Amino acid sequence: MRTKLFILSSLISFTFLAQAQEISNGVMKLDELRKPAYREIINIPEVNGYQVLKCDFHTHTVFSDGLVWPNIRAQEAWEEGLDAMALTEHIEYHPHKDYVEVNHNRSHELIENLSKRNNVLLIKGTEITRQTPPGHFNAIFIGDASSYIEDNVSEKDWEAVMKAAEQNAFIFWNHPGWKPNIEGSYEWLPFLEDLRKKNALHGIEVINGFGFHMKALDWCVDKGLTVMGTSDIHNLVGHDYDRSRKYVHRTMTLVMAKERTPESIREALDAGRTVAWASKYLAGKEENVKNLFNACVKLLPSHYSQEKNGVRTNFYEIQNKSDLYFELELTSGKGTQKITLYPMSSQLLSAEAGQQSLSYDVTNAYVRSDKFLNISFSL
Numbered sequence: 082m083r084t085k086l087f088i089l090s091s092l093i094s095f096t097f098l099a100q101a102q103e104i105s106n107g108v109m110k111l112d113e114l115r116k117p118a119y120r121e122i123i124n125i126p127e128v129n130g131y132q133v134l135k136c137d138f139h140t141h142t143v144f145s146d147g148l149v150w151p152n153i154r155a156q157e158a159w160e161e162g163l164d165a166m167a168l169t170e171h172i173e174y175h176p177h178k179d180y181v182e183v184n185h186n187r188s189h190e191l192i193e194n195l196s197k198r199n200n201v202l203l204i205k206g207t208e209i210t211r212q213t214p215p216g217h218f219n220a221i222f223i224g225d226a227s228s229y230i231e232d233n234v235s236e237k238d239w240e241a242v243m244k245a246a247e248q249n250a251f252i253f254w255n256h257p258g259w260k261p262n263i264e265g266s267y268e269w270l271p272f273l274e275d276l277r278k279k280n281a282l283h284g285i286e287v288i289n290g291f292g293f294h295m296k297a298l299d300w301c302v303d304k305g306l307t308v309m310g311t312s313d314i315h316n317l318v319g320h321d322y323d324r325s326r327k328y329v330h331r332t333m334t335l336v337m338a339k340e341r342t343p344e345s346i347r348e349a350l351d352a353g354r355t356v357a358w359a360s361k362y363l364a365g366k367e368e369n370v371k372n373l374f375n376a377c378v379k380l381l382p383s384h385y386s387q388e389k390n391g392v393r394t395n396f397y398e399i400q401n402k403s404d405l406y407f408e409l410e411l412t413s414g415k416g417t418q419k420i421t422l423y424p425m426s427s428q429l430l431s432a433e434a435g436q437q438s439l440s441y442d443v444t445n446a447y448v449r450s451d452k453f454l455n456i457s458f459s460l
């Protein structure tokens with residue numbers, strides 16, 4: 082005991098000395114109080130050979146109506162483990178113009194090098210901000226944003242979106258349903274159909290920040306448009322999202338890409354291989370959500386069996402090898418009724434012996450506005 086005390090007191094005095102050495106010219110450095118800088122890793126396994134890239138293609142800075150300088154966006158994206166992001170400043174709306182120069186390319190330019198250094202893919206984008214309806218459109222993979230139209234009169238709506246189409250941008254309709262009191266704000270208007278036919282509309286924001294626009298999921302499925310999820314963040318991500326909860330992340334798009342490159346992201350967006358992810362919630366086309374689920378969740382062979390009152394029950398382990406969150410509810414077969422699969426965890430599942438399979442609704446994963454993903458486990 083005495084030896085231990087001696088070692089302890091030596092350690093304390095050594096630590097004290099080590100700290101004391103940090104004093105320089107009467108200033109003691111208290112760097113141990115700083116928040117450690119590190120990049121989070123969001124675990125999602127490959128899906129049928131595709132990497133699942135975490136992307137947020139709708140964010141703002143003080144160069145439109147956001148509250149932060151562009152560097153903060155780059156820093157947040159790195160810390161949160163995003164693979165790709167875009168700054169999408171409003172073309173037509175600049176509430177800080179008396180203090181911040183109106184330059185549609187500037188915020189992107191300011192973080193190009195920082196993003197490269199941080200290994201975050203920075204995709205150039207903008208928000209075409211027309212009156213509702215039709216409302217706002219994001220254009221990403223754009224060229225020069227200075228040629229876009231600031232004049233916000235409805236006669237120029239078509240021309241405004243066509244500027245992006247001329248640059249071969251990927252264009253998606255933003256937050257449909259965000260102004261429910263305006264007639265036509267949450268309807269599939271001829272204007273949208275005309276854009277789609279002209280190959281000038283490629284996706285819809287099914288989830289924007291804290292709003293899940295459920296009708297938009299059906300439109301994406303029925304009209305062959307890409308499902309998008311974005312934060313549309315204006316404040317600090319840490320201010321708006323409760324990041325202290327394990328499964329809470331900013332809303333984003335999971336993009337199933339061949340490689341971690343802008344070209345591969347573009348190919349995946351054009352092919353519609355995306356799922357919108359808002360912490361607990363997933364929304365996407367059935368094939369994509371199913372493939373994602375199957376890559377993350379595995380049912381292991383039964384490890385135990387017991388008989389009670391003439392009924393044999395088999396026990397299984399069901400594993401979630403991802404940072405996604407799943408809630409399962411039994412829809413056919415005899416087995417565990419409800420299962421919550423927390424990120425990177427497993428649960429026990431029991432099933433009456435002699436059955437071929439069990440089916441579950443994944444009640445946090447939407448494949449239509451009124452339909453959950455349904456999955457079957459072979460027993």
Ligand SMILES: [Zn+2]
Pocket residue numbers: 208217255256
């Ligand atoms: Zn908007």
Ligand SMILES: [Zn+2]
Pocket residue numbers: 139140141208313
């Ligand atoms: Zn926005």
